Amino acid sequence: MDVTGSWPAEPRSSRSAAPRGSHGMTRRHALRLLGGSAVAGAVGVTSAGCTPPSTPTSKGDLDLWTFADTHAGWFKEMAKEFEQETGIRVAVSLIPGSSLFQQLLINLKAGGLNTPDLCDIEQGAFGSFLIGRSVPFVDLGPALRQKGYDKQLVTARQALYSWKDGVYGIEHALTPVTLFYLREPWERAGIDPATLHTWNDFGAAVRETFPPRTRGLPLPGHDVMLRQRSGDYFDGDGQVALDSDLSIDTMEWLLDQERRGTLARPPGWITEGLNPAAWAEFRAGKVVSLVSPDWYAGAIQSQADDLAGKWGACPLPAFEPGGRRASCLGGTGLTILKTSKRQDTAWRFLEFSMLRVPAVVKRYKAINLYPPFIPAWSDPRMHDPIPFFDGQDIGALYADVGREVPPQYQSPYRPQLTSQELGPRMLDVYQHKRSAREVFTEVARAVRARMERGGRVG
Amino acid sequence: MGALARTMPSTTDAPAGAHTARRPRSRVRPRWTPYFFIAPFFVLFGVFFGLPTLRSLQLSFYTERGVDTSATFSGLDNYTTLVGDPTFYKGLVNTSYYALGSILIILPLALSLALLLRTRGLLLREFFRLSFFLPNAISGIVVAIVFRLVFDQEYGLLNNWLLAPLGLPKIAWLADPTFIMPSIILLGIWQFTGLNALYFMVGLQNQDPGIHEAAIVDGAGPWQRFRYITLPLLRPTTVFVVTFAIIGSYQLFAQPVALVGEGGGPDRAGLTLTMYLYETAFTNLDLGYGAAIGYAITLIIVVLSVLQMWAQGFFRKEST
Numbered sequence: 001m002d003v004t005g006s007w008p009a010e011p012r013s014s015r016s017a018a019p020r021g022s023h024g025m026t027r028r029h030a031l032r033l034l035g036g037s038a039v040a041g042a043v044g045v046t047s048a049g050c051t052p053p054s055t056p057t058s059k060g061d062l063d064l065w066t067f068a069d070t071h072a073g074w075f076k077e078m079a080k081e082f083e084q085e086t087g088i089r090v091a092v093s094l095i096p097g098s099s100l101f102q103q104l105l106i107n108l109k110a111g112g113l114n115t116p117d118l119c120d121i122e123q124g125a126f127g128s129f130l131i132g133r134s135v136p137f138v139d140l141g142p143a144l145r146q147k148g149y150d151k152q153l154v155t156a157r158q159a160l161y162s163w164k165d166g167v168y169g170i171e172h173a174l175t176p177v178t179l180f181y182l183r184e185p186w187e188r189a190g191i192d193p194a195t196l197h198t199w200n201d202f203g204a205a206v207r208e209t210f211p212p213r214t215r216g217l218p219l220p221g222h223d224v225m226l227r228q229r230s231g232d233y234f235d236g237d238g239q240v241a242l243d244s245d246l247s248i249d250t251m252e253w254l255l256d257q258e259r260r261g262t263l264a265r266p267p268g269w270i271t272e273g274l275n276p277a278a279w280a281e282f283r284a285g286k287v288v289s290l291v292s293p294d295w296y297a298g299a300i301q302s303q304a305d306d307l308a309g310k311w312g313a314c315p316l317p318a319f320e321p322g323g324r325r326a327s328c329l330g331g332t333g334l335t336i337l338k339t340s341k342r343q344d345t346a347w348r349f350l351e352f353s354m355l356r357v358p359a360v361v362k363r364y365k366a367i368n369l370y371p372p373f374i375p376a377w378s379d380p381r382m383h384d385p386i387p388f389f390d391g392q393d394i395g396a397l398y399a400d401v402g403r404e405v406p407p408q409y410q411s412p413y414r415p416q417l418t419s420q421e422l423g424p425r426m427l428d429v430y431q432h433k434r435s436a437r438e439v440f441t442e443v444a445r446a447v448r449a450r451m452e453r454g455g456r457v458g
Numbered sequence: 459m460g461a462l463a464r465t466m467p468s469t470t471d472a473p474a475g476a477h478t479a480r481r482p483r484s485r486v487r488p489r490w491t492p493y494f495f496i497a498p499f500f501v502l503f504g505v506f507f508g509l510p511t512l513r514s515l516q517l518s519f520y521t522e523r524g525v526d527t528s529a530t531f532s533g534l535d536n537y538t539t540l541v542g543d544p545t546f547y548k549g550l551v552n553t554s555y556y557a558l559g560s561i562l563i564i565l566p567l568a569l570s571l572a573l574l575l576r577t578r579g580l581l582l583r584e585f586f587r588l589s590f591f592l593p594n595a596i597s598g599i600v601v602a603i604v605f606r607l608v609f610d611q612e613y614g615l616l617n618n619w620l621l622a623p624l625g626l627p628k629i630a631w632l633a634d635p636t637f638i639m640p641s642i643i644l645l646g647i648w649q650f651t652g653l654n655a656l657y658f659m660v661g662l663q664n665q666d667p668g669i670h671e672a673a674i675v676d677g678a679g680p681w682q683r684f685r686y687i688t689l690p691l692l693r694p695t696t697v698f699v700v701t702f703a704i705i706g707s708y709q710l711f712a713q714p715v716a717l718v719g720e721g722g723g724p725d726r727a728g729l730t731l732t733m734y735l736y737e738t739a740f741t742n743l744d745l746g747y748g749a750a751i752g753y754a755i756t757l758i759i760v761v762l763s764v765l766q767m768w769a770q771g772f773f774r775k776e777s778t
Contacts, residue, residue, distance in 0.1 A: 132524025271633040277612045427724040
């Protein structure tokens with residue numbers, strides 16, 4: 001009791017001090033509600049992030065992934081026609097560059113979440129999918145054999161998507177490597193390059209007929225020339241063959257031809273390939289031809305459009321009389337994922353777009369990929385004159401050399417050999433710092449060590 | 459009221475026999491509200507950082523290669539492989555080369571810049587501060603793509619605007635193994651000097667100007683003031699900057715990939731440890747070994763950071 005005689009007020013608690021809203025909620029209650037909502041929101045967002053995005057729900061829909069915008073455009077055309085014919089929708093997604101392969105690997109590793117039904121796989125990345133207990137793609141071999149397609153496809157090209165008796169993809173392109181030549185300097189020299197049947201003939205013609213500073217062509221890739229000689233970095237059993245005598249001899253032959261003045265090394269050629277400085281050499285008449293796959297014509301057109309219409313094409317000179325006059329470079333295969341729940345439908349679309357003459361011809365017209373599907377070769381539309389080649393019937397050339405295109409063998413360690421082991425060391429060979437034998441032996445040893453650590457299918 | 463009422467503690471000075479105050483609570487009720495507010499961060503941190511970190515540590519003791527595989531326990535196999543892996547050592551040497559360049563070139567440059575930007579009477583000070591800091595705000599990939607053009611052997615700015623006028627031969631910055639890492643360091647200088655200068659500027663601003671004035675009165679020259687006052691007082695900032703420079707250097711990834719490719723270029727001269735980790739785990743799908751590389755990088759960063767902190771006297775107790 002205080003001095004005035006009144007009772008002191010009860011001590012005020014924070015609870016009673018809290019302002020009250022008209023509905024009776026205290027500040028503490030409001031803060032708790034806010035905090036709880038924040039937690040619930042965070043959990044919800046996290047959970048939503050863990051669930052896969054919704055897949056197409058209509059019956060029979062397919063998902064197709066590709067990394068090349070030209071392929072995406074063509075697949076969308078095929079998808080329209082397929083839907084008109086079958087009522088089945090195909091959703092085509094473009095995931096540029098190597099992101100597609102890494103995305104697919106990660107999604108497969110996550111148990112097949114959000115994987116497509118069909119997927120374009122570039123040949124350089126295909127080997128990565130052969131590491132593990134099983135290949136994640138459907139073996140198309142039985143279906144191909146059943147319908148006779150195996151005899152209608154260039155077998156050598158299918159080797160890129162084959163592993164241990166399984167065929168896991170259908171190649172888009174034959175990728176015939178032939179000799180592109182600038183018509184004018186060769187006509188001035190009075191030589192038809194198609195009549196130079198061997199590399200010895202070619203070298204002699206260049207050194208004896210052209211001005212001293214002119215070279216026949218830029219150094220071709222070692223792998224391209226090795227395949228022309230029926231070799232490769234891996235053999236048909238997936239064993240490393242980089243350090244074979246044939247491989248080493250091919251590299252030494254290339255360097256010798258450069259030394260003798262047949263082959264050129266334009267500025268930046270070894271590290272960048274064709275670049276503005278290299279094109280300047282072509283324009284200046286210092287280089288008169290190019291070993292090139294069919295699909296590179298588009299790149300030439302975009303990099304040096306002033307030279308379009310001035311090219312001719314002919315078979316490669318052979319290494320020996322009567323020898324192979326073509327090689328191959330690159331490739332992309334269309335695959336069906338084992339995780340697809342619509343494998344039969346996916347096969348129907350694959351057959352529709354890759355194994356019918358009208359579709360294959362349409363693809364050639366749209367994106368200049370000469371097909372490995374042999375029945376299409378005789379279609380008249382494959383023999384239209386090509387302005388880039390000054391009206392030449394390129395289809396006839398490719399049909400002529402098509403069956404000579406060599407195999408390129410696949411391996412789970414192909415990506416590791418080419419980009420991780422050989423690529424960084426190759427400059428030493430071109431710069432004569434180390435011999436081809438030394439480098440190829442070192443690389444082969446490193447890759448065999450990786451193979452011994454294991455991990456490949458089969 | 460008996461004696462009991464008299465002995466009971468009271469929150470007021472009410473006389474005995476009067477109505478007593480409410481009993482104090484025997485147990486304090488926990489306040490949950492603050493935890494609700496900090497919970498979202500910890501939930502997300504746990505899910506996206508904590509769990510993957512622990513899982514990764516576990517994975518480093520397992521062999522898991524390829525798409526369709528299950529992990530098999532392999533003990534220290536991944537770590538013993540790491541010890542004998544020449545590519546790992548290549549990455550370590552390259553990364554350490556960059557880290558040395560970062561610490562010995564970028565940091566002194568940054569400190570010099572910070573001192574310059576604090577010059578009394580400097581015109582357009584804020585403009586210069588913004589200009590030097592802006593490169594750090596640009597994505598590393600974008601910077602690297604632009605620098606690819608700068609380093610181009612035939613048409614690049616560096617060869618044509620700097621070397622050619624001086625009569626020097628063109629350098630294959632991104633094709634010659636000797637020049638690949640210096641190129642990456644040059645890029646780092648352009649991109650990160652401003653940020654580190656900003657850190658040093660903050661450290662300099664926090665120094666008591668009275669100490670410098672007293673030193674001037676005592677006859678100390680500029681170098682003596684810098685050597686005996688500015689630098690020692692800047693030690694906490696220097697420890698911070700060097701630690702982050704080490705961490706950033708050993709985590710370098712985007713810039714070398716964009717400049718020389720995932721493989722690290724000719725002779726793997728641009729291959730860093732994180733690039734090797736990425737290649738092992740996501741290209742070769744050797745997840746166990748990739749995890750082991752990740753933890754090796756972590757250990758290297760921790761050891762180097764602690765060493766430099768010790769060297770700078772960070773753990774020394776100040777005498778009172």
